[in-house]
Amino acid sequence: MFRYSPTLAMNNLIKIRESKNLETYKLGFGQSPFPVPQILVEALKENAHKKDYLNSQGLLELRESISSYVEDKLDTSISPDQIIIGPGSKELIFLSQLILERNLILPAPSWVSYAPQSALLKQKTHYIPTRFEDKFLLSSSDLGEFLNDNKDEKHVLIINYPNNPTGQSYTTDQLKELAVIARAHNLVIISDEIYSEFCFGHEHVSIKKFYPEGTIICNGLSKWCGAGGWRLGYMIYPKEMQKELEDLIYAASESYSCASTPIQYAAQYAFQNDDTIASYTQKCNYILNQAQNIFANRLDQTKMKFHPSAGGFYIFLEFNKDFYKYDSSIKLCNDLLSDTGVALLAGTHFGMSDEYLSARLAYVDFNGEEKLNRLKNSYLEDNIINLEQSHLMIATDKMNNWTN
Ligand SMILES: Cc1ncc(COP(=O)(O)O)c(C=O)c1O
Incomplete structure (x- = not known):
């Protein structure tokens, strides 16, 4: 296996x-072809001596920087309490799949690691096929049909845009349509927005705008700041999913303890609208x-x-x-x-x-x-x-x- x-x-x-x-x-x-921004490298040097464990939810100052950075983009208030920092977004997606205990829905194609994570957790993965003509994006009608046919199961859907492997993104209308279906079925969505800083000719829009109560945003420094090896990711849970976030923090405390302390101090500089x-x-x-x-x-x-x-x-x-x-x-x-x-x-x-x-x-x-x-x-x-x-x-x- x-x-x-x-x-x-x-x-x-x-x-x-x-x-x-x-x-x-x-x-x-x-992998990003670009070097880590110099301002982050300098900040990491300055913080290299910080050796203590941080709490499992992550450095408060970093969560504050992320919340104000994201608030501007989402046009909605995000409290630092809704955010968790992890050693890469991959680990946070894995632990979220663990604590949510739902079967996974993925559009095919999807990023390589979501389904193996679900298999490691002995959870079921359902692929919903997409079409070349639809740019391999999940259609709301296909999602609705799948959910109607599988009412006896609870699901989490992971969508990723701009997408790995297709390079495609959803339009605002497509996100609104998916949100309507998700709300009708109490679906949890993990919105993997790790490539959101790299959009060509359009602004990135998150589905969280249209389905705030059920969307978990996932992002990090790996692609945007060319810092895959720094292992710094974060998730934003909805206010309505406080209990699940607490479970996730618990899972974090019993697995990775905290993301690297110097990296968390340095990462603040990425989010300061500098x-x-x-x-x-x-x-x-x-x-x-x-x-x-x-x-x-x-x-x-x-x-x-x-x-x-x-x-x-x-x-x-x-x-x-x-x-x-x-x-x-x-x-x-x-x-x-x-x-x-x-x-x-x-x-x-x-x-x-x-x-x-x-x-x-x-x-x-x-x-x-x-x-x-x-x-x-x-x-x-x-x-x-x-x-x-x-x-x-x-x-x-x-x-x-x-x-x-
Ligand atoms: C779509 C997608 N999500 C998540 C990740 C994982 O990123 P991280 O380095 O934050 O764990 C990657 C990395 O390749 C990715 O392509």
């Missing part, structure tokens, strides 16, 4: 290829947006079907079976890697059927620090990022030629 997470497994495979000096195009692993952070975020967003545009233009000339990404790090590819004579996405991705050095992650790992030929492509295999430095003085200059010549483009051509 216990298997290694496919994303980490892919990362290991890449490391093995690299140790043999084999050219590898790392489009399988979605100009440096705002400018860093804006620049990262611009670079990612441009990477996705250039990539999508090139992919448009290939035999693969996809929707341009609305945010985050990913594009989800559908492979035409007329050209790709495969009946398994995993086999296709393995052969692609050994034949061309291009690493993708098969759609199978995200809950798609293996026969539906699909894969996630992460367009973050570039030197983010170098791109940020180039943007310092000449922000918004056309093609300053110069990704055309990059690794990413060579990889797309390799994928395309592979079929010929």
Whole structure:
């Protein structure tokens, strides 16, 4: 039953290829290409000597900074008491699944770790299929139909937007429609908004605005501040779910005790509406947006079907079976890697059927620090990022030629 997470497994495979000096195009692993903002690095240095345990809910000053940061975005009041800090949002999602004791609903495709977490907890996972034509977003009618057919079970739904693996986001109307169905069925929603700072051409809107009493927001520093290894995530529970939050704090106290103390002190600076952070975020967003545009233009000339990404790090590819004579996405991705050095992650790992030929492509295999430095003085200059010549483009051509 216990298997290694496919994303980490892919990362290991890449490391093995690299140790043999084999050219590898790392489009399988979605880690931020950008450095941690300097202001956070300095704050971490200043706080490195702080050695005591903190309480399991998390540093009050950090929860206060998060609450005012999020209040501005959500246009609603959020008390620091509704917030819990954890060592990454992944751990908080896992412990929330534990204490909620509900069966899990996921749109297919969904991020790789939600379902294995539910399996570890011996809870049931139901996938609701989505469609290419709907940009792989969960439709309220499909959700309503599923809930009507399964009235005897209690459920928690996890939605994630901008999405990993599809790069898509819900429109405000779609979120409102999902909220209506959720309210009618007393559904708990975990709204995983870990990519919310990276939206292309639209503002991120949370479903919490339309379903505040049943939505748990989940976020953190991993993607936004390029700080996956810092392990800093948070959740915001609804006022109406105080009892569940207490259970979660208890579970935290009996498992990880507290997120790292120096990291929590440093993390405050990410949420202080500081100009440096705002400018860093804006620049990262611009670079990612441009990477996705250039990539999508090139992919448009290939035999693969996809929707341009609305945010985050990913594009989800559908492979035409007329050209790709495969009946398994995993086999296709393995052969692609050994034949061309291009690493993708098969759609199978995200809950798609293996026969539906699909894969996630992460367009973050570039030197983010170098791109940020180039943007310092000449922000918004056309093609300053110069990704055309990059690794990413060579990889797309390799994928395309592979079929010929
Ligand atoms: C959709 C999604 N949710 C959660 C996480 C976990 O993030 P964290 O580093 O905060 O545990 C990731 C990381 O890849 C992710 O892609």
